[in-house]
Amino acid sequence: MIDFLRQPWPWYVAGPLIGLTVPTLLMLGNRAFGISSSLRHICAACMPANLDFFTYDWRKEAWNLWFVGGILVGGFVGGVLLTNPQAMTIAPATVQALQALGIRDFGSGLLPTDLFNWSNLLTFKGLIFFVFGGFLVGFGTRWAGGCTSGHAIMGLSNLQWPSLVATVSFMVGGFAMTHLGLPWLMKLAGF
Amino acid sequence: MNTQVDVIETPVSRKRPVGNWVYGVVGLLLGIVFVKAEIISWFRIQEMFRLDSFHMYGVIGSAVLTGMLSVQLIKRFNVKTLDGNRIAIAPKKFKPGQIYGGLLFGFGWAITGACPGPLFAQIGAGFGVISVTLLSAIVGTWVYGAVRSGK
Numbered sequence: 001m002i003d004f005l006r007q008p009w010p011w012y013v014a015g016p017l018i019g020l021t022v023p024t025l026l027m028l029g030n031r032a033f034g035i036s037s038s039l040r041h042i043c044a045a046c047m048p049a050n051l052d053f054f055t056y057d058w059r060k061e062a063w064n065l066w067f068v069g070g071i072l073v074g075g076f077v078g079g080v081l082l083t084n085p086q087a088m089t090i091a092p093a094t095v096q097a098l099q100a101l102g103i104r105d106f107g108s109g110l111l112p113t114d115l116f117n118w119s120n121l122l123t124f125k126g127l128i129f130f131v132f133g134g135f136l137v138g139f140g141t142r143w144a145g146g147c148t149s150g151h152a153i154m155g156l157s158n159l160q161w162p163s164l165v166a167t168v169s170f171m172v173g174g175f176a177m178t179h180l181g182l183p184w185l186m187k188l189a190g191f
Numbered sequence: 192m193n194t195q196v197d198v199i200e201t202p203v204s205r206k207r208p209v210g211n212w213v214y215g216v217v218g219l220l221l222g223i224v225f226v227k228a229e230i231i232s233w234f235r236i237q238e239m240f241r242l243d244s245f246h247m248y249g250v251i252g253s254a255v256l257t258g259m260l261s262v263q264l265i266k267r268f269n270v271k272t273l274d275g276n277r278i279a280i281a282p283k284k285f286k287p288g289q290i291y292g293g294l295l296f297g298f299g300w301a302i303t304g305a306c307p308g309p310l311f312a313q314i315g316a317g318f319g320v321i322s323v324t325l326l327s328a329i330v331g332t333w334v335y336g337a338v339r340s341g342k
Contacts, residue, residue: 005227011249014228018250019257021221023265026278028209028217033258035308039332053336066215071308072315073215074222075231079316082227090234091243098237110232111304111318118320126323129302134310134324136299138331141307143292145283148306151293152251155283157258162285166293173297178240182301 006082008089021149022157031063034150036141038068079110101183102191125189144169206274225312233304240301292335299328 048054155163239247
């Protein structure tokens with residue numbers, strides 16, 4: 001059983017399970033699936049700075065903070081307690097393209113360590129991949145009013161066309177960055 | 192002494208809402224799925240944006256279909272919450288930010304290889320340095336709030 005759980009789960013198991021989060025949250029207490037809101041609640045709780053956008057009773061949304069806290073612990077269970085003993089299988093075409101960009105580590109885990117490690121923190125790599133990238137995720141999701149969970153999954157599940165607009169924009173942005181921006185950013189970062 | 196005063200009636204419609212910790216458990220299960228389906232992987236996001244693998248499309252597509260079917264069933268059968276309330280989902284209003292902000296988030300998604308949910312799961316899975324990415328995402332949210340509130 002444990003061996004079974006340790007292998008990577010196929011999309012047709014994971015996708016429906018993620019989709020079931022939608023009715024689960026609705027039936028538990030009429031909560032809408034959404035993760036990026038937690039970032040707003042953290043701002044409201046820690047540094048509202050008298051800004052209108054953060055002046056609301058975040059305690060009423062505390063469930064969302066428990067939810068993301070749970071995701072973090074789940075990451076530990078899935079990634080540390082149930083680690084996949086095998087190296088990850090990555091599409092050969094992606095490996096080739098990333099090798100051309102300067103990535104060398106394809107075998108150590110879910111993230112390439114030549115990009116994501118503490119020693120890169122105070123370098124240009126860290127500035128681009130952690131600070132700049134993270135900022136875009138936080139600023140962009142709030143401007144869009146949601147992320148992959150709130151728009152792509154929750155919004156589309158409820159047949160909301162603005163969520164379709166948002167989801168298409170996420171994908172267009174991702175394609176553009178991957179094919180046009182990344183080669184340039186990787187060079188800038190010293191790869 | 193009149194003991195009858197102590198008898199408190201609890202009407203059915205006023206059931207206690209579930210504790211917030213329950214949402215923590217749901218998050219925990221979701222976090223496990225995020226890691227085991229490898230959707231928190233920078234490589235999987237790269238494959239998706241390079242159209243080199245079906246995996247992420249399968250995950251997101253089947254998640255949306257499952258969610259859609261569930262929401263339709265909830266509406267059709269007028270399913271109530273555990274504490275007996277009506278389920279009402281707020282509609283999403285269109286605003287141009289869904290395009291501009293959506294594009295910016297897409298840029299960030301391709302760079303970091305993570306949307307907000309996976310950021311939390313990556314930290315839990317042992318990639319401690321992602322806490323810097325998360326912190327920066329919180330700063331990004333704060334700056335958006337400051338810009339918005341400034342108007």
